[in-house]
Amino acid sequence: MTDTIQFLLNDQLISLTQVNPNLTLLKYLREQQLKSGTKEGCASGDCGACTVVSVEIDAKKSDRLVYKSVNACISLIGQMHGKQVITVEHLKQGDRLHPVQQQMVDHHASQCGFCTPGFVMSSYALHQNNPQPNREEVVQALAGNLCRCTGYRSIIDAAMQPCEEIAGSSEREQSVIQQLAAIAQQSSLDFQSQQRRFFSPKTTDELADYLVENPQAKLVAGGTDLVLEVTQNLVEFEQLVYLGQLEALTTIYENDQQIVIGAAASYCDFEPLLKKHYPELGAMISRIGATQVRNTGTLGGNIANASPIGDMPPALIALGARVKLQQGDKIREIALQDYFIDYKKTQLKTAEFILSIQINKLKSNQRLKVYKLSKRFDDDISAVLAACFIELEDQTISKIRIAFGGMAAIPKRASHCEKFLLGKSLSQNNIDQAKRALAKDFSPMSDVRASADYRMLAAQNILQRFYLEILSVDQTEEDSCHLIRVSENA
Amino acid sequence: MRRLKESDSNKPADKCPQGQVGHSRKHESAEQHVTGEAHYTDDRVISTNLLFAAVGQSPVAHAKIKSIDLSAVRQAAGVKAVITVDDVPGDIDIGPVFPGDLVLAKDNLEYVGQPIFAVAATSQELAKKATRLVVIEYQELPPVLSITDALEQQSFVRPSYVMQRGDSQQGLEQAKNKLKGQIKIGGQEHFYLEGQVAIAEPLENDEFLIYSSTQHPSEVQKLVAEVLHVSLNKVTVETRRMGGAFWW
Numbered sequence A: 001m002t003d004t005i006q007f008l009l010n011d012q013l014i015s016l017t018q019v020n021p022n023l024t025l026l027k028y029l030r031e032q033q034l035k036s037g038t039k040e041g042c043a044s045g046d047c048g049a050c051t052v053v054s055v056e057i058d059a060k061k062s063d064r065l066v067y068k069s070v071n072a073c074i075s076l077i078g079q080m081h082g083k084q085v086i087t088v089e090h091l092k093q094g095d096r097l098h099p100v101q102q103q104m105v106d107h108h109a110s111q112c113g114f115c116t117p118g119f120v121m122s123s124y125a126l127h128q129n130n131p132q133p134n135r136e137e138v139v140q141a142l143a144g145n146l147c148r149c150t151g152y153r154s155i156i157d158a159a160m161q162p163c164e165e166i167a168g169s170s171e172r173e174q175s176v177i178q179q180l181a182a183i184a185q186q187s188s189l190d191f192q193s194q195q196r197r198f199f200s201p202k203t204t205d206e207l208a209d210y211l212v213e214n215p216q217a218k219l220v221a222g223g224t225d226l227v228l229e230v231t232q233n234l235v236e237f238e239q240l241v242y243l244g245q246l247e248a249l250t251t252i253y254e255n256d257q258q259i260v261i262g263a264a265a266s267y268c269d270f271e272p273l274l275k276k277h278y279p280e281l282g283a284m285i286s287r288i289g290a291t292q293v294r295n296t297g298t299l300g301g302n303i304a305n306a307s308p309i310g311d312m313p314p315a316l317i318a319l320g321a322r323v324k325l326q327q328g329d330k331i332r333e334i335a336l337q338d339y340f341i342d343y344k345k346t347q348l349k350t351a352e353f354i355l356s357i358q359i360n361k362l363k364s365n366q367r368l369k370v371y372k373l374s375k376r377f378d379d380d381i382s383a384v385l386a387a388c389f390i391e392l393e394d395q396t397i398s399k400i401r402i403a404f405g406g407m408a409a410i411p412k413r414a415s416h417c418e419k420f421l422l423g424k425s426l427s428q429n430n431i432d433q434a435k436r437a438l439a440k441d442f443s444p445m446s447d448v449r450a451s452a453d454y455r456m457l458a459a460q461n462i463l464q465r466f467y468l469e470i471l472s473v474d475q476t477e478e479d480s481c482h483l484i485r486v487s488e489n490a
Numbered sequence B: 001m002r003r004l005k006e007s008d009s010n011k012p013a014d015k016c017p018q019g020q021v022g023h024s025r026k027h028e029s030a031e032q033h034v035t036g037e038a039h040y041t042d043d044r045v046i047s048t049n050l051l052f053a054a055v056g057q058s059p060v061a062h063a064k065i066k067s068i069d070l071s072a073v074r075q076a077a078g079v080k081a082v083i084t085v086d087d088v089p090g091d092i093d094i095g096p097v098f099p100g101d102l103v104l105a106k107d108n109l110e111y112v113g114q115p116i117f118a119v120a121a122t123s124q125e126l127a128k129k130a131t132r133l134v135v136i137e138y139q140e141l142p143p144v145l146s147i148t149d150a151l152e153q154q155s156f157v158r159p160s161y162v163m164q165r166g167d168s169q170q171g172l173e174q175a176k177n178k179l180k181g182q183i184k185i186g187g188q189e190h191f192y193l194e195g196q197v198a199i200a201e202p203l204e205n206d207e208f209l210i211y212s213s214t215q216h217p218s219e220v221q222k223l224v225a226e227v228l229h230v231s232l233n234k235v236t237v238e239t240r241r242m243g244g245a246f247w248w
């Protein structure tokens, strides 16, 4: 057990004891280190002005580093243990700007300049991992950064310029790897200050025991939901337990039938595998938050947060996913759809935590379609999220699961609608009736994102789109899974 | 829900010799922007005895204030001072162009978020936390939230005026085709990225030095002097740069 947070701030080794676990990385940088290049725009993860780069040893290749852009405003200081934090001050070498900085200057990509350090850091993270990004990759990397003045074109153009290798960088990386590996040798981290405690266990046994002894402790994984309580509602947590150092919770694996994702695995780590097996889900994941949020946010956090507008639960419910929960030494497994009881009320018991999520792979006659409706393409919360899973046998719907977010107090299946469709053929007539059945399943509410009427109409129209898309897949893809031949009057 | 699409590339036009029209000049602060060396108001190194201010804001769009109980706010950790509109020594109206904008609410609440009182405390968090301890009794009044309602109730922010060219009435009467309809424009306040921030340093002889992220330092000087009831020469306002501004 160590009571000292250790991380590299640029190339300086920082050792901290006696810090308030509620301290955000942004506050630490700006107020204690006087590194004011990192800005605060929103303090809620939305604008990217506070973007710094968090560097870790690649889990798959221990002689390599992975660079992740993260929002310092919603990162807790304890989450940085064992990582390197690179801030905008670190990029310039002597009088020479880093290429990503020079390109921003040359492309006139700053006006008031307040967003600029954040863009520079997002672009830097991208180029460290991928020196010659294409436009799509650049747009993805910068989607979590807002600029209100310049216009994005010049910024995107700047970030698209390839970066030449900087002399001496691989030696510097090797030294970082050595220093981070030394910190990783240490056991769990446990520090406290002013009666506030932060525990970062390394094994699930430690975690389970600690929670049984301290049932009021709050779990934090990516912090992209929880830390907003600190910055927006001024909450100070007394006990925080960080899940990011638990190998068992961050592992992702697959077998012939299933994919298993550790609850504390972040989007950036599980997105490629899900994209491979469920391309439409992959496309939706790339619209959850933006790169910074997906670099830290986790699947377990998304589920446990139990927001009616969380994006993963409806998709996973449609896939029939199951969650594994642990409390003390008891492990149980339930269907994800049963996890949610009522608004923010779940099956999770005191001292229990989510271990992993199991998702079935699709068979050749099964399809999944996911639809996210939000006002902005990137970095926006859904007004409605729909996920439709269908299995067809001899032109008949043999299995169907349709789950919605944003339509009820919990992510929920459209049971009347499903019941109507099950055993029927896929036809316009049947879809029309299924659309009507949706009105029995949901009475959505009106809020800033959408009115009740809009939500209902959109949900019905999504069913229509689903029908047309399944139809067109069948007509265009020869291979396709002896799916439907549709007769309009079926 | 549309993505940004590739547009004609916008390579820096650096073909013209230095000094000629069309020569590409970099932004004078560009290098400070990209390195994080550019200083904004909140980046100043502050003195250790600086207090942090936070305002208590209206939770409702329209109400008549019955009473404000600030005792819990005054007793909150770190709080050094609490003021209401009654503590203002000078003018309470800070409308920059037209009157009608109160520095702190008096009698009525007129919009959600309207500042009602201000707290100075030893840290930003403590100041913000303290503002939440206020107990306000108010009688809610119906807010006027649409143009239709406002016209019906003859509730105007400024006197009405007409912008007109030619005789539209006549033009419409003679028109071959007529279209009828309504359009609503979802007007929005621009959202600059830097937060609203200022630092005030009391100097000798009742003078104040104010660092403000404002587009209009002389206006801030005038309004602060009027609110404090001191002459304009007692107030100095410094603006290094702003994190965005979209007004005039």
Ligand SMILES: Cc1cc2nc3c(=O)[nH]c(=O)nc-3n(C[C@H](O)[C@H](O)[C@H](O)COP(=O)(O)OP(=O)(O)OC[C@H]3O[C@@H](n4cnc5c(N)ncnc54)[C@H](O)[C@@H]3O)c2cc1C
Pocket (backbone or CB within 6 Å): A044, A045, A046, A074, A218, A219, A220, A221, A222, A223, A224, A225, A226, A227, A243, A263, A264, A287, A288, A289, A290, A293, A296, A297, A298, A299, A300, A301, A302, A303, A304, A305, A309, A310, A311, A312, A352, A353, A354, A355, A379, A380, A381, A382
């Ligand atoms: C700018 C921004 C944009 C966002 N956009 C989206 C979006 O488009 N779609 C969307 O769905 N969400 C979005 N979110 C919300 C958030 O990013 C996700 O819900 C994310 O998956 C939360 O994961 P986390 O690890 O950060 O959770 P945390 O904040 O760490 O935790 C969230 C909650 O879950 C609990 N918890 C965490 N892990 C476990 C576990 N293993 N067992 C039990 N309890 C646990 C915590 O105690 C806490 O109550 C956004 C957030 C931000 C800041």
Ligand code: FES
Pocket (backbone or CB within 6 Å): A039, A040, A041, A042, A043, A044, A045, A046, A047, A048, A049, A050, A051, A071, A072, A073, A074
């Ligand atoms: S300050 Fe806006 S994302 Fe952190």
Ligand code: FES
Pocket (backbone or CB within 6 Å): A109, A110, A111, A112, A113, A114, A115, A116, A146, A147, A148, A149, A150, B193, B243, B244
């Ligand atoms: S340059 Fe002003 S916000 Fe981007």
